[in-house]
Amino acid sequence: MQLGWPRLRVDEWAETRDTLHMWMQIVGKVRLAHTPLINHWWAVALYPTPRGLSTSGIPYGRGMFDIEFDFVDHRLLMRESGGGAREFALRSMPVAEFYDRVMGGLRELGVTSTIQNHPNEVEVAVDFTEDFGHRAYDPSPVHRFWLQLLQAHRGFMEFRSYFGGKVSPVHFFWGAMDLACTRYSGRAAPTHPGGAPNCGDWVMVEGYSGELSSCGFWPGGGEEGAFYSYAYPEPLGYSDAPVSPEAAYYSHEEHEFLLPYQSVRRSADPDRTLAAFLHSTYEAAAELGEWDRAALEVDPRRWEAQQERAWRHARGQGSR
Structure with a gap:
């Protein structure tokens, strides 16, 4: 599978990027709300997957749930360890609507979540429930x-x-x-x-x-x-x-x-x-x-040489 290095100008997707940024903050804050603090906020991050970005498993009660952005089929997936799942299409919609869909989907899965309702690390922090300006989504x-x-x-x-x-x-x-x-x-x-x-x-x-x-x-x-x-x-x-x-x-x-x-x-x-x-x-x-x-620092291939020596020894070539 050869995917290559795609070309994407920053100014080509500014409005979509800003909307997606707010959506990601909502999902990330859900993870933050339910995950114990780990070194330097490592527990709040998302992870690349073969389909998009995921929270990975989030502990909840005696099980766990996760949320994944699927950037292949352009859907948001919410799953819990009891077998329940909810999803909806990623398309142009206000941040306020995305917020309602995420929180509503989690409630249907039995997950109660309360998050800080405004974004961080941005100059203008509009409450997610009141953000109808960010709405663009170009797949x-x-x-x-x-x-x-x-x-x-x-x-x-x-x-x-x-x-x-x-x-x-x-x-x-x-x-x-x-x-x-x-x-x-x-x-x-x-x-x-x-x-x-x-x-x-x-x-x-x-x-x-x-x-x-x-x-x-x-x-x-x-x-x-x-x-x-x-x-x-x-x-x-x-x-x-x-x-x-x-x-x-x-x-x-x-x-x-x-x-x-x-x-x-x-x-x-x-x-x-x-x-x-x-x-x-x-x-x-x-x-x-x-x-x-x-x-x-370490050599990530440090075991390859040892395996080669062991293989050569097994074939009686250890002294050659």
């Missing part, structure tokens, strides 16, 4: 955005495998609408100052309580979106560190390295181009931040 760009996430997910999963220390899952944060993976040095970080719009400073304090190097992808920061990488706290000299590929640069406005998605898509080997960016920006953070790289 084509949404499908291509999901394909972008799949490509980013592949690259991040491969990159994640080189780290043996504390590292987050590859997960989708609905607050900023980005796919991310974060590595930690194991040391505490200075208290984060906060400042995200419509988001309590204490949220960022929890999110950035450990020294880290984080990478991600989001549908902004470039003509077709961008990959990013940043360090917190940012070590001295980080912004001037040499990184790869040539298209990557440090944004003093965003305080992070950026690599335009289209630069990856158009390259001769997108997977290698993305890997160069991820590894070089992490190495800048780890070297300048004096991480214990020998203790934290």
Whole structure:
């Protein structure tokens, strides 16, 4: 199955993206309401699936339920472990209607859920029940955005495998609408100052309580979106560190390295181009931040050599 790296201009789906962002916040907040706190808000994220994005299993009573955005058939699926299921088509509709459909569907499944009714990390936070302005939904760009996430997910999963220390899952944060993976040095970080719009400073304090190097992808920061990488706290000299590929640069406005998605898509080997960016920006953070790289990094293919030696020994070739 070859899906490739799709082209999707940011300005091509602005209204749909903004509506989808609100829908994702509603679903994400349901997960937040029912999941115990895990390191740095990892328990609130969504996860890419072969069909779209999912909450994964959410504990409820003695069972669980989940909610999945299907970006292939464009439906929202709600399922509970007793066998019940509800779904509805993803189409143009106000955020207020989407909210009612989600909450109503959960009630029919026996799930009672109460969430904070306004979005976070956006400048204008309209109550979900009163948001009739965000209503656009174009299936084509949404499908291509999901394909972008799949490509980013592949690259991040491969990159994640080189780290043996504390590292987050590859997960989708609905607050900023980005796919991310974060590595930690194991040391505490200075208290984060906060400042995200419509988001309590204490949220960022929890999110950035450990020294880290984080990478991600989001549908902004470039003509077709961008990959990013940043360090917190940012070590001295980080912004001037040499990184790869040539298209990557440090944004003093965003305080992070950026690599335009289209630069990856158009390259001769997108997977290698993305890997160069991820590894070089992490190495800048780890070297300048004096991480214990020998203790934290691993070879993801470390067992292949041992299996080869065992195979050769079994065939009497161990001494050759």
